[in-house]
Amino acid sequence: MSWNKTPLLSVEEMYLADRFAIQGGVSGRTLMERAGAAVAEVVQSCRCEGQVLVLCGPGNNGGDGFVAARLLKESGREVKLFLSIEQEKLSGDASFMAERWSGSILYSLSQQDFNESALVVDALFGAGLSRPLEKRFRDFAAWSVGKEVVSVDMPSGISGDTGQVIGAGAFVASRTVTFFRKKTGHLLFPARAHCGEMILADIGIDKSCLDTLEPKVAENSPALWQRVLPDVSFDKHKYHFGHAVIYGGEMSGAARLAALAALRVGAGLVTVSCPLADRQIYALTSPSLIVEGREQSGALETLLMDKRKNAVLVGPGAGSSGEVIAEVRSSAADPDRAVVLDADALSIFSEDPDELFALCHSKTVLTPHDGEFRKLFPDLKQSRIENIRTAARRAGCIVVLKGADSLIAAPDGRLVINTNAPFWLAKGGTGDVLAGMVCGLLAQGVPAFEAAAAAVWFHGEAAKFAGRGMLAEDLVFAIKEVSAGFFNK
């Protein structure tokens, strides 16, 4: 059984799915007819009256546009159609669909044409676009701003694999209709902001092709990891839920948030190691925390001699003293113990990232934001999704690249895109909470990839529950509400 319950397709996988369907007896024309019909249906549901301007490109995306135009015209809509190349140059199914269009074809447009239309159908290029949009298409995109725009497959100008705008401009859709399964780019920013409402249309491609394709990228969802989350029961005591250790350093707030988050997400016990002088502030944070004051470095090594302490977090508020490197080494020494490295515990290796990677193992999770990521992987200059794939392979462990579309990658190529994080998570301390949550799930024995994906998902849900204006500590409390709802279902 595949791990991937919520697959997202690469552009290449989409073409292969298309081919499987055709080999299975559904013709390309039938697929195109259904795709265009789905687009026409979405246009009709827009409840905006007036002329529809359909922009058709040179490939199959344009073919879908011709189908939609025909069906809209047949149902009584006024339709104006633009084609980007001469009709004789069209080929395959797109050429066939163009033949069936009975209206006239325009080969150039002015801003006036856009002003006169109530709705624009963007069928210029699909997810497989590989070159920047030409100037005339960028003008079309600019003239469509503020209008109802229905994009076919992907707003033209955007890569379906990376979600990036290729070149200097792209359409901004109010709705995007895609077929069979979403492509990875649909869920990545900035594409996600260009897509508007996403509509997934069934065009008759059998899902059995996914067994052959085995897509490596998934949308984050409980379906990916809920079966490995432990639940409470009569025969489990606190040690069954693990003992997390949080390293507290120069800034106590970060480690305190992380420690509370580890407890809230279900760790049986949480111990904080902190400078002796800070003992009281940790102890007063919560009577549930076990606080161990330390007088000198090397304290983690002693603390971790207890094998039951099975997960450790170093980084939030750790500071940049040499002591932190030593504590990371102690934390990573036993490959049976899970380790989360965040913030300072990552930055401190920026001079020699290979030293860090040599310490990483299958139970290690690194949680950088973009800035920390750049320090560890300065040579990776592609899109975030391409970069994190390489990063996880190089580090040999799970990497979480945080952001509005956080990515979770494993060295074997599995990759999860998170989609539930509200923008108000952009606030100091929320990353510390996340690191604590990952550590708390690891303490409960959840495998590293699933622990990272589940933590990121609960983090997003908690932020939605806490609402705009929340502080990082509100996020910690919201974990309780979200867990209660999740496990009571």
Ligand SMILES: NC(=O)C1=CN([C@@H]2O[C@H](COP(=O)(O)OP(=O)(O)OC[C@H]3O[C@@H](n4cnc5c(N)ncnc54)[C@H](OP(=O)(O)O)[C@@H]3O)[C@@H](O)[C@H]2O)[C@@H](O)CC1
């Ligand atoms: N199951 C499915 O997947 C189904 C998919 N369907 C539809 O098919 C669409 C994918 O079709 P597609 O491969 O033909 O891609 P599309 O983007 O239409 O055209 C690319 C062509 O444009 C040309 N070209 C010119 N300028 C370019 C530029 N700047 N950047 C890139 N290319 C440029 C380029 O030719 P080149 O000059 O490179 O030789 C190339 O020939 C998909 O989005 C969906 O709408 C449905 O019909 C039903 C089933």
Ligand SMILES: Nc1ncnc2c1ncn2[C@@H]1O[C@H](COP(=O)(O)OP(=O)(O)O)[C@@H](O)[C@H]1O
């Ligand atoms: N615009 C955004 N939309 C949604 N989530 C965001 C956004 N910006 C940041 N986040 C999330 O907020 C958290 C910030 O973490 P981080 O940068 O480490 O902050 P800190 O170190 O202050 O805790 C991460 O989980 C990240 O995914």
Ligand SMILES: [K+]
């Ligand atoms: K398009």
